[in-house]
Amino acid sequence: MNPRPTASAGAAPRPRLGVFKFASCDGCQLSLLNLEDELLPLLERVELVQFFEASSRADEQGRLDVALVEGSITTAHDAQRIRRVRERSALLVTIGACATSGGIQALRNLADVESWKAAVYPRPEWIEVLGTSTPIADHVKVDVEIQGCPVNKEQVLRVLLRLLLGSLPDLPSASVCLECKRRGNPCVLVAKGVPCLGPVTRAGCGAICPSLGRDCYGCFGPAADPNPASLMRQLEAGGLSRADSVRRLRHVNGWRREFRELADALEGREGGDA
Ligand code: SF4
Ligand code: SF4
Numbered sequence: 001m002n003p004r005p006t007a008s009a010g011a012a013p014r015p016r017l018g019v020f021k022f023a024s025c026d027g028c029q030l031s032l033l034n035l036e037d038e039l040l041p042l043l044e045r046v047e048l049v050q051f052f053e054a055s056s057r058a059d060e061q062g063r064l065d066v067a068l069v070e071g072s073i074t075t076a077h078d079a080q081r082i083r084r085v086r087e088r089s090a091l092l093v094t095i096g097a098c099a100t101s102g103g104i105q106a107l108r109n110l111a112d113v114e115s116w117k118a119a120v121y122p123r124p125e126w127i128e129v130l131g132t133s134t135p136i137a138d139h140v141k142v143d144v145e146i147q148g149c150p151v152n153k154e155q156v157l158r159v160l161l162r163l164l165l166g167s168l169p170d171l172p173s174a175s176v177c178l179e180c181k182r183r184g185n186p187c188v189l190v191a192k193g194v195p196c197l198g199p200v201t202r203a204g205c206g207a208i209c210p211s212l213g214r215d216c217y218g219c220f221g222p223a224a225d226p227n228p229a230s231l232m233r234q235l236e237a238g239g240l241s242r243a244d245s246v247r248r249l250r251h252v253n254g255w256r257r258e259f260r261e262l263a264d265a266l267e268g269r270e271g272g273d274a
Contacts, residue, residue: 022071173224
């Protein structure tokens with residue numbers, strides 16, 4: 001698929017873009033709206049077919065050149081709807097931790113969702129949900145994943161521009177530590193002994209937290225080929241409790257295999273591999 005506008009006798013058709021929400025907080029969609037200066041020029045280059053956070057226009061049927069998908073699959077209706085989005089889209093891009101890893105709501109995957117429903121809702125029988133929250137890639141083919149909670153808006157813009165030029169984007173695979181060093185930050189893990197997940201977390205945020213003297217808690221998800229077992233051994237040797245190790249791994253990207261399997265192993269759950 002090449003989403004570049006094609007020449008024609010009249011005005012060139014613009015690539016058709018849709019933005020879709022599943023189970024999520026809307027923060028990644030808001031990151032798109034926060035593009036501010038870039039938003040109007042972008043909208044001159046694409047036809048915004050559906051984006052309920054921004055417009056009441058609803059084209060539920062037409063073909064899409066690019067679909068941006070936020071959120072995880074938590075209901076049978078979600079599972080049906082994402083298949084329809086996939087069928088009508090040449091390219092499907094997932095944005096954010098919910099869509100790429102299942103999000104914080106994937107904590108339910110380790111629990112009994114029926115007992116949670118009974119504890120939270122006065123009429124739990126009205127709540128129709130699956131027992132799991134799963135990433136979009138568990139249900140349909142995904143062409144590009146943009147990690148982050150929320151995503152970095154400049155990264156989303158760069159991905160969209162690359163797709164509009166007809167090429168696949170080049171997303172970072174290195175860890176937050178690389179960005180941290182590029183910014184000249186003192187390492188908070190070394191200098192303060194705080195349990196920073198930067199060594200196993202994917203770059204892309206610009207090392208926001210260590211730049212403010214805080215540890216990274218992994219909101220951009222696992223870097224390519226991370227070694228969280230080694231990192232957590234070091235952090236526990238430095239005083240982090242086992243319970244806090246597991247809690248750190250079971251955060252917004254806790255259902256990603258790279259973090260989940262280690263958390264399972266540390267917690268002594270079956271199937272985990274420390
Ligand atoms: S502060 Fe964290 S992200 Fe920065 S270099 Fe140290 S471990 Fe890596
Ligand atoms: S430093 Fe870590 S926790 Fe902070 S924004 Fe970046 S990836 Fe997220």
